[in-house]
Amino acid sequence: MPYAHSIVNAEAQFAHHPAAQIPPDNTVIWRYFGMPKLISLFADHALFFSRSDKLGDPFEGTFPVQNLNPSYESVAEVVGTHIAHVAGEKERLTQKFLNSVGELRPKTLINCWYASEHESAAMWGLYAREEGAACIKSSVGRLKYALHHENAKSDVFVGSVRYIDYAAGEIPMTNLLHAFWTKRISFAQEHEVRAILPEHLADVGMLVDVHLETLVEAIYVSPTADSWIKELLEDIAARYAIAAEIRRSSLGSDPIT
Numbered sequence: 310m311p312y313a314h315s316i317v318n319a320e321a322q323f324a325h326h327p328a329a330q331i332p333p334d335n336t337v338i339w340r341y342f343g344m345p346k347l348i349s350l351f352a353d354h355a356l357f358f359s360r361s362d363k364l365g366d367p368f369e370g371t372f373p374v375q376n377l378n379p380s381y382e383s384v385a386e387v388v389g390t391h392i393a394h395v396a397g398e399k400e401r402l403t404q405k406f407l408n409s410v411g412e413l414r415p416k417t418l419i420n421c422w423y424a425s426e427h428e429s430a431a432m433w434g435l436y437a438r439e440e441g442a443a444c445i446k447s448s449v450g451r452l453k454y455a456l457h458h459e460n461a462k463s464d465v466f467v468g469s470v471r472y473i474d475y476a477a478g479e480i481p482m483t484n485l486l487h488a489f490w491t492k493r494i495s496f497a498q499e500h501e502v503r504a505i506l507p508e509h510l511a512d513v514g515m516l517v518d519v520h521l522e523t524l525v526e527a528i529y530v531s532p533t534a535d536s537w538i539k540e541l542l543e544d545i546a547a548r549y550a551i552a553a554e555i556r557r558s559s560l561g562s563d564p565i566t
Contacts, residue, residue, distance in 0.1 A: 329468025334450025344441035355516035358418035455524035532561030
């Protein structure tokens, strides 16, 4: 394994969900934090998974309008061609599926990452605007293996978000979790990779244990942060035995004039 910590049977433990499109392990991902949330990660050795209906987008875990009148092919994928033409079957299946997804929304927990080879000025601006903000650089492989250590929950699934036009597109009805790996096309700039924990009750969300040595490749300090912020973060990381290199964001470099 290309990571500092060797995890026993990590790939065997990692569950591939049928609704997930899993990117290659070497896909670079980032998570942007305010300082309090980063310290919480260090202290708890756990990532926060939010309830899908608490993420701020009212369309999370919902379906586009086309799913109210799905195609014959979509229905046949679920019930088979011999039943898809039965009178009322499409309406029955559609209502059942929409009801089931609605019931799953408060029980589906999500942790979000940004997939890109490089830092994003937009992501710094959206999710880490305060002076003490930082971001973690990781990879899909690191995330998978960090979540699936020896004592980990076995039902965390990782996959890329698909972006579609909710005015014209349709989400497959072959699995309920398709609704949680799909977002409106207007969010496509987020290039999101999600870890999803389904069927767990929580008030707002829950902490999920993670192996930090495996997860964190490097930590970047906000491009607008003063030098003492980096020094403070180095001290905090040392206190929690976080060995990853702490770097200043390259976006804070001075231009050549």
